Amino acid sequence: MTSVAESLGKTSVQPGPIARLFDWKPFLIVICLLPAVGLLTVFLTYPLGLGVWLSFTDTKIGRDGFFVGLENFASLARDPIFWLSVFNTIVYTALATVLKFGLGLWLALLLNEYMPFKALIRAIVLVPWIVPTVLSAMAFWWIYDPQFSIISYFFKDVVPIREQNFDFLGEPWPARLSLIAANVWRGIPFVAISLLAGLQTISPSLYEAAMLDGATGWQRFRYVTVPMLMPVLAVVLTFSVIFTFTDFQLVYAITRGGPNNATHLMATLAFQRGIPGGQLGEGAAIAVAMIPFLVAATLISYFGLARRKWQQGESND
Amino acid sequence: MTDAVQQVAAKPARTGVISWHSTPRRVATIYLPLACFVVVLLFPFYWMTITTLKPNHELYNYKDYNPFFVHSPTLVNVKKLLFDTEYPQWLFTTMSIAIAATVLSIFASVLAAYAIQRLRFRGSQWVGLAIYLAYLVPPSILFIPLATMVFKLGLYDSPFALILTYPTFLIPFCTWLLIGYFKSIPYELEECAMIDGATRLQILRKITLPLAVPGLISAGIFAFTLSWNEFIYALAFIQSSEKKTVPVAVLTQLVQGDDYQWGALMAGALFGSIPVALFYSFFVDYYVSSLTGAVKE
Amino acid sequence: MASVDIIDAAKSFGAVRVIKGVNIPIGDGEFVILVGPSGCGKSTLLRMIAGLEEISEGQIRIGSRVVNDVPPKERDIAMVFQNYALYPHMTVADNMAFSLKLKQAPKSEITAKVDRAAQILGLGPLLQRYPRQLSGGQRQRVAMGRAIVRDPQVFLFDEPLSNLDAKLRVQMRTEIKELHQRLKTTTIYVTHDQIEAMTMADRIVVMHDGIVEQMGVPLDLYDRPANLFVAGFIGSPAMNMIKGSIRNSSFETEKGNHLPLGNAPAASEGRRAIYGVRPEHIHLAGDGIPAEVVVVEPTGAETQVIVKAGGDELTCVFRERITAKPGETIRIAPELKVVHLFDADDGRRLSA
Numbered sequence: 001m002t003s004v005a006e007s008l009g010k011t012s013v014q015p016g017p018i019a020r021l022f023d024w025k026p027f028l029i030v031i032c033l034l035p036a037v038g039l040l041t042v043f044l045t046y047p048l049g050l051g052v053w054l055s056f057t058d059t060k061i062g063r064d065g066f067f068v069g070l071e072n073f074a075s076l077a078r079d080p081i082f083w084l085s086v087f088n089t090i091v092y093t094a095l096a097t098v099l100k101f102g103l104g105l106w107l108a109l110l111l112n113e114y115m116p117f118k119a120l121i122r123a124i125v126l127v128p129w130i131v132p133t134v135l136s137a138m139a140f141w142w143i144y145d146p147q148f149s150i151i152s153y154f155f156k157d158v159v160p161i162r163e164q165n166f167d168f169l170g171e172p173w174p175a176r177l178s179l180i181a182a183n184v185w186r187g188i189p190f191v192a193i194s195l196l197a198g199l200q201t202i203s204p205s206l207y208e209a210a211m212l213d214g215a216t217g218w219q220r221f222r223y224v225t226v227p228m229l230m231p232v233l234a235v236v237l238t239f240s241v242i243f244t245f246t247d248f249q250l251v252y253a254i255t256r257g258g259p260n261n262a263t264h265l266m267a268t269l270a271f272q273r274g275i276p277g278g279q280l281g282e283g284a285a286i287a288v289a290m291i292p293f294l295v296a297a298t299l300i301s302y303f304g305l306a307r308r309k310w311q312q313g314e315s316n317d
Numbered sequence: 318m319t320d321a322v323q324q325v326a327a328k329p330a331r332t333g334v335i336s337w338h339s340t341p342r343r344v345a346t347i348y349l350p351l352a353c354f355v356v357v358l359l360f361p362f363y364w365m366t367i368t369t370l371k372p373n374h375e376l377y378n379y380k381d382y383n384p385f386f387v388h389s390p391t392l393v394n395v396k397k398l399l400f401d402t403e404y405p406q407w408l409f410t411t412m413s414i415a416i417a418a419t420v421l422s423i424f425a426s427v428l429a430a431y432a433i434q435r436l437r438f439r440g441s442q443w444v445g446l447a448i449y450l451a452y453l454v455p456p457s458i459l460f461i462p463l464a465t466m467v468f469k470l471g472l473y474d475s476p477f478a479l480i481l482t483y484p485t486f487l488i489p490f491c492t493w494l495l496i497g498y499f500k501s502i503p504y505e506l507e508e509c510a511m512i513d514g515a516t517r518l519q520i521l522r523k524i525t526l527p528l529a530v531p532g533l534i535s536a537g538i539f540a541f542t543l544s545w546n547e548f549i550y551a552l553a554f555i556q557s558s559e560k561k562t563v564p565v566a567v568l569t570q571l572v573q574g575d576d577y578q579w580g581a582l583m584a585g586a587l588f589g590s591i592p593v594a595l596f597y598s599f600f601v602d603y604y605v606s607s608l609t610g611a612v613k614e
Numbered sequence: 615m616a617s618v619d620i621i622d623a624a625k626s627f628g629a630v631r632v633i634k635g636v637n638i639p640i641g642d643g644e645f646v647i648l649v650g651p652s653g654c655g656k657s658t659l660l661r662m663i664a665g666l667e668e669i670s671e672g673q674i675r676i677g678s679r680v681v682n683d684v685p686p687k688e689r690d691i692a693m694v695f696q697n698y699a700l701y702p703h704m705t706v707a708d709n710m711a712f713s714l715k716l717k718q719a720p721k722s723e724i725t726a727k728v729d730r731a732a733q734i735l736g737l738g739p740l741l742q743r744y745p746r747q748l749s750g751g752q753r754q755r756v757a758m759g760r761a762i763v764r765d766p767q768v769f770l771f772d773e774p775l776s777n778l779d780a781k782l783r784v785q786m787r788t789e790i791k792e793l794h795q796r797l798k799t800t801t802i803y804v805t806h807d808q809i810e811a812m813t814m815a816d817r818i819v820v821m822h823d824g825i826v827e828q829m830g831v832p833l834d835l836y837d838r839p840a841n842l843f844v845a846g847f848i849g850s851p852a853m854n855m856i857k858g859s860i861r862n863s864s865f866e867t868e869k870g871n872h873l874p875l876g877n878a879p880a881a882s883e884g885r886r887a888i889y890g891v892r893p894e895h896i897h898l899a900g901d902g903i904p905a906e907v908v909v910v911e912p913t914g915a916e917t918q919v920i921v922k923a924g925g926d927e928l929t930c931v932f933r934e935r936i937t938a939k940p941g942e943t944i945r946i947a948p949e950l951k952v953v954h955l956f957d958a959d960d961g962r963r964l965s966a
């Protein structure tokens with residue numbers, strides 16, 4: 001009996017009702033999730049739905065639209081510029097992704113070697129990725145200048161293998177490739193540093209075991225490095241594909257879709273039609289047309305990941 | 318170069334790693350390609366800087382001046398940027414917006430990550446997954462509907478349009494980063510605190526947050542950088558020059574007509590990059606860890 | 615201080631029943647050890663007492679208060695975790711003072727209590743250090759100090775010694791025991807190590823698969839294990855167990871050999887049973903059963919010998935030094951007073 005009295009005496013500070021409420025788990029969970037879920041619902045989920053709705057209307061800037069069914073999509077389907085932008089987006093994404101991952105993996109492997117000043121080099125390598133994309137895009141714009149391109153100068157006057165300046169942005173294919181080069185330049189650091197992190201989680205003893213098993217350098221790469229890197233690769237690939245596919249800044253800064261709409265991506269075309277053009281409904285339809293591609297990319301990498309759960313070791317709780 | 322080679326050759330066995338490759342081969346297969354990467358990755362910044370510092374007569378005359386170097390450096394372009402444009406104003410706007418969006422996002426993300434990872438309720442994984450998926454929704458497909466919302470809410474051309482929309486990509490990122498950090502804190506610490514008499518909010522404040530400080534810093538600087546670099550929303554929702562953020566302003570306010578003032582433009586690009594680059598140089602390790610941490614989740 | 619009563623307590627995680635209804639009365643000031651193989655639900659039960667896991671069925675009382683719906687901080691208990699759970703960002707002193715600060719105790723009281731605990735545990739010089747600057751044993755002491763400072767009704771320990779090396783473990787065992795003798799606080803201690811249980815406990819609760827197999831003072835469990843599980847779990851090396859049946863007041867193994875019985879239980883002729891004898895209860899005897907030596911493992915103080923007798927392998931521990939080589943034959947005899955018999959079907963103890 002005494003023990004009860006004692007125990008009651010000792011739990012001295014009885015919390016007030018508000019403190020009690022905040023210690024009640026269901027209430028606390030709601031409170032904690034409210035800001036994030038609220039903001040995301042209002043400014044992400046709702047606009048996502050609104051975008052789909054807008055794509056079925058003829059909304060213009062300053063005027064609410066009416067439901068027009070599939071009219072926007074029908075007119076896009078007849079619009080060669082739209083199809084060109086789809087083509088450009090796919091080429092841009094495919095080529096840039098292949099190059100980014102090829103070169104990024106190479107750079108990651110180089111950075112994984114022992115060398116002096118490794119941390120410094122790693123830090124330097126990331127710089128293109130942290131600087132605002134438009135601003136580095138402007139540097140590329142200047143580098144691609146028809147008259148004063150430093151690349152032209154280099155190949156004309158330093159190693160004279162060309163007679164004329166390159167016309168980087170004046171013709172469709174050179175312009176596309178120039179944009180892809182700029183995108184690859186900007187994307188390599190992210191890929192390389194992410195894959196480097198993946199590489200560093202591979203235990204050296206695996207390589208030693210493989211070496212004792214008689215594996216050549218290539219075989220070690222093929223049978224140890226690549227499979228162990230797969231989970232990281234899948235995630236990085238998803239991100240990279242999604243953000244390359246929906247890229248806007250580089251094209252907007254360097255060519256604005258020119259010459260003659262030859263380099264419009266879906267995102268820049270959507271912007272062009274929607275904001276300066278004022279055709280919000282049509283712009284939204286172009287943006288919505290990107291969604292199936294994005295969903296497909298996400299699902300592919302998700303299932304790629306799910307298949308490889310064993311590699312994470314611990315089971316996810 | 319030869320010097321470096323000799324140095325490397327002088328101490329062959331390093332920290333137990335047996336190198337099977339000879340030194341020349343190492344140079345050819347590792348150092349040379351690496352040097353190429355570094356040169357290519359850094360060249361645009363070098364070119365930006367050089368262009369900024371060149372006087373006009375030198376800038377467009379490759380015959381008499383080797384374009385790879387500056388012969389008579391000048392600060393004219395810098396002076397013009399700093400004093401004849403609204404650059405200081407843009408800088409201030411960008412900074413304020415980035416800080417406000419970061420604080421808002423971190424606040425929301427800390428609470429959300431805590432609820433998902435530490436309060437563990439039925440369906441918490443699904444909320445976590447939903448937030449992860451939110452990260453995969455790119456701004457390019459949101460800006461049109463957001464633009465109509467911004468109009469309707471009367472936020473067009475107001476910094477709040479950006480402060481409220483940036484969290485859409487900051488919160489998912491920060492939440493995932495913080496979930497990773499929280500995960501590394503043993504549950505027993507919180508259980509022990511619970512037995513010690515702490516309420517859940519006290520546990521968050523006195524145990525979980527102090528231990529997640531590196532994560533908070535990572536999330537903070539990352540969110541700040543992402544806000545600083547954001548382009549499409551700032552381009553679409555802001556009209557007045559003085560309210561623009563640096564990346565948008567440099568592109569839209571400095572490019573006028575067809576006669577590009579490359580010196581001034583590159584000065585703008587350079588001075589728009591320097592603040593983030595400085596910021597980055599102070600926090601390199603946090604950037605690397607948050608980048609890789611986010612990927613691993 | 616208080617008694618703790620666990621009454622028909624059960625715990626399910628989803629559909630999995632981890633604790634299957636246990637009754638454990640714990641007296642005021644008692645030192646009770648829950649022991650059992652890992653995964654048997656010891657930690658879960660302890661966490662139910664602490665309030666970290668909900669109680670699915672039944673009741674737990676601390677003192678006379680039913681605590682099923684009382685949050686951990688109001689149960690007036692202290693717990694020492696396996697990984698110590700020291701707050702890494704607080705000094706030793708702050709770690710110990712944390713609970714008092716939360717209670718808004720006066721500064722003087724906090725200092726006094728922390729100093730007292732530090733003095734009891736010899737932590738004085740370490741008060742301003744951070745946990746990462748301490749050795750394993752010191753961390754362990756800080757974790758106990760944190761519990762002492764609370765002056766709780768009940769101490770709960772969850773495998774507190776398993777992160778320490780063997781030598782330190784023996785030393786801390788003594789320290790914890792002494793601490794209990796000094797403070798006399800009711801203590802519930804979880805371990806999977808039966809030696810720890812035997813040496814420290816006032817009373818042992820052997821758990822297996824979510825149920826209590828046997829409760830009792832350590833030597834009782836050793837002398838009179840209630841069933842096969844306890845017989846095999848308590849004692850090291852483990853008890854030898856041989857299948858067979860009772861015939862003519864002796865034990866006939868399945869392979870047809872005969873082992874002597876002191877006094878067969880009444881009306882058990884022909885009953886299928888299991889014959890249990892501890893290795894240390896087998897002696898060399900000139901007129902014993904012939905057994906072929908398989909392995910000899912001298913430890914210095916004693917010699918462990920594995921022999922084959924009539925097709926059954928037996929482990930024996932002799933005080934004598936054995937010079938026999940593998941393949942040779944020795945003669946052995948069980949000590950009849952301490953031979954155990956268990957029912958072959960349900961494993962229950964047969965001999966009185």
Ligand SMILES: Nc1ncnc2c1ncn2[C@@H]1O[C@H](COP(=O)(O)OP(=O)(O)O)[C@@H](O)[C@H]1O
Nearest residue numbers: 627630632650651652653654655656657658659
């Ligand atoms: N939170 C949980 N959810 C589901 N199962 C659990 C949980 N905690 C413990 N278990 C299961 O309960 C059983 C008993 O666990 P535990 O009490 O930790 O065992 P012990 O401490 O005796 O080793 C184990 O099989 C374990 O897998």
Ligand SMILES: [Mg+2]
Nearest residue numbers: 656657658773
């Ligand atoms: Mg346990």
